[in-house]
Amino acid sequence: MTVKYLVMKKPMRYWVPGYDFSAEIIRVYGNVLRNGDFLIISEKALAIALGYIYDESIIEESRITSLATRVVRELWSIIGTRCKLGEKTITMLRSIPLELLARHKQLSLSIGGLKHFLKPVSEAGIDTSNLPYSYVSLPLQMAEEIADQIRNEISSKLGKDVSVLIQDTDKTFLLDKLSLGLATRPSKVRGIIDLGVISYILGMCTHLFRAYPTPVAFSGPQISLRLLLNIARAAESSRGWGAGRNVVEMARRFNSGFEDVTWRMLMRENHFPAVIVRLRE
Incomplete structure (x- = not known):
């Protein structure tokens, strides 16, 4: 059985520190979310909004x-x-x-x-x-609790049962024959272990693994690690990079120095901190 992934995204405001991201998600996606959907949220966007900077x-x-x-x-x-x-x-x-x-x-x-x-x-x-x-x-310290909180708030205000995945663009590598992900950063998801540079070398320097973005925390019914990674990949490929994939691209985009980009510059860009993935068989 082949699973297809329908990704829906809408631009949102840049999430500055203190921003009410739950209200923004509900405002933007309230009429779109269905039971069984996956809401994929950027860990970085959450970290900024929650002051993890x-x-x-x-x-x-x-x-x-x-x-x-x-x-x-x-x-x-x-x-x-x-x-x-x-x-x-x-x-x-x-x-x-x-x-x-x-x-x-x-x-x-x-x-x-x-x-x-x-x-x-x-x-x-x-x-x-x-x-x-x-x-x-900085990486979120209570990512699981944050995912649960967002899921519960959507359930309370919209009456929708959705799964919430917090993800990061840093790589997790999956060996085809094993349900074990080697992450290059910390993760709270079962089946993923953080080996840092060892994961990076094994994943990037050999041809044994497939690369995915890293699921940082997940709140929802249990699904296979492979399916979760495929959902994360579908979301990442659609989301884009905002003002750039790294500080060099960002500085080049704004024609500025590495440390001269401002909040106002970033707020002028289109950002997609949260997207929806819907499974279709």
């Missing part, structure tokens, strides 16, 4: 961190092409000033440890794109 400009990177960052960047520049990293990503890594990269690496080390520090990009679930100035978004 950090100003990296206040970080004073150590000499050891700066040196280690330089070594990691050079190593990935060498082996990146063999690990499907892509020329654009390698160029992006080289174009970011070492000082900014070292600050980011120091934060990732404190949050995720060495297994995330050693990744080339997207360390520890920390996200730099679609945020102003030197802010980054």
